Amino acid sequence: MLLLIPGPVQTRPETRAAMAQDIAPWDLDFRAVYAAIRERVRAIAGGREGEHATLPLQGCGHFIMEAAIRTFVPPGGKLLIPQNGAYADRAVRLAGEAGRQVVALPGPDTRPVTAEEIAAALAADPAISHVAMIHNETGSGIVNDPAVIGPAVRAAGRRLILDSVSAFGALPFSLADHPEVDVVVFTSGKCLEGLPGIGFAVARIDRVEASAGNAGSWSFDLSDVYQHALKAGWGSFRFTPAVQALAAFNVALDLYEQEGGQPARHARYRENARVFHEGVQALGLTPYLEWRHQGPVIVTVHQPADPNFALQPFVDALKRRGVLISNFWNTKVPTFRVGCIGAVTPEDMRGALAAMGEALEELGVRRRAPA
The missing domain is CATH 3.90.1150.10 (Aspartate Aminotransferase, domain 1)
Structure with missing residues (x-):
């Protein structure tokens, strides 16, 4: 069967084969694999050692996006969401149900949001601390380009949460070029061609440290993921992960590098x-x-x-x-x-x-x- 959906995607046989094993996620051999995955993912994101950290979380893209909103936007805080597609609509709901104030910027799902629209919305409301933007809208197929929007957010002195769930690894992006980005989030089962089950956040360490206590949730607290790694090591998990999906993802990363x-x-x-x-x-x-x-x-x-x-x-x-x-x-x-x-x-x-x-x-x- 030829699987033509935007995720989970069709995978290579080598990737699927890596799932066919029993693994103890806290075994020392697999801890090394997991720690290496975090470094490889940070490199793909254009992150820098000591400046950015990879913070994985079990689950789908909605889970990691909710965790990013809860972690980086303070309770009761205000964020701007360019609402030009179905996944932006979902981000609005995630933020609202997490107790954050949402300023929606409506737009058609047939074109990207513009820097001018973002700049005007931020100028109109100084209380907005963050913009949460969908990189690729998998409802329609448009791309909201951080190379266009990022400078407008940076010029306004605000922060950006980038939902790159269906874009990461394919569309160009580098955290090194975007100091305004607190975090970029994505999953294992999209453009990196792994199996579903793991969400990833690559975040600025200084912003993670400044966000302790924001989440209001143990499960969805990325600052807690970071603190656990500092205490127990980068190959350690807080809770039992989809470990076979991680093993397959490691193979998918090999294939990604081999492709170029x-x-x-x-x-x-x-x-x-x-x-x-x-x-x-x-x-x-x-x-x-x-x-x-x-x-x-x-x-x-x-x-x-x-x-x-x-x-x-x-x-x-x-x-x-x-x-x-x-x-x-x-x-x-x-x-x-x-x-x-x-x-x-x-x-x-x-x-x-x-x-x-x-x-x-x-x-x-x-x-x-x-x-």
Whole structure:
């Protein structure tokens, strides 16, 4: 089965094979593996030894994002969230339910937020301490670029929390270039092509130390993760982790380096997206985004207006042809989305397009323009 969703992604056999073992997470041999993973991840993030630390947490992207908000934004504190997609909507809820004040900056999910919009919102409310931004919106596929937004946050003397869950390892980013970033968060099962189960935060140590006592949660306190590492060692966990996922992630990092790291992975994903974006148009379908706003992670497509089209039968028809896509959408109008990340190639995307054409024919979908 060709898995074309934005995570968990299709993985290499070597990565999956690493899961097939029983591991004691506190064994000294595995402590060394875990400590090395933290250093490798910090390097990918462009962090510096002594200035940044890798703070893993069990669970999905929402868990690590909530932990970042709770840790770095004080209780009752105020943060700005550019709300131009479904995952920004979720960040608004995470922050609100954590007792933080949210200033939402509404925008369409068809283009990135601009530096001018951020600067104006920060100037209008001096009480805002942080901006929490989704790097790649996996509902639509747009990219909010920290190279554009970061300088506006820095110029205003505020801090940035970057949710790079579906972008990290593919889209260019370096903490060394962004002193305004308190933390960048991501997970094991997206562009680094590991298995799901581990969230990662790479954070400024000075900001972590200054945030002790903010979280209001033992489980979601990144400052506590840091203090535990100082006391028990960087190969130690607070609570039992998804240890097999970590073993697989270590292999995935080897494969990432062998491919050529971020530039090579971005180039492959970008070509995957280009092939698919052009290919759906050749089928008579309409991409949700203009190419100039299209990121490399996911291509979202308007559902055809033909009454014979319904998403689940379309997904089922594709699955019968060996291609699996998401059976839901996160946009304001009906769409379907196809992941371009994971251990897939442009040739795989061409195969998926052929299957898509057959599925549309099987369903009798002739009118393929959107409603």
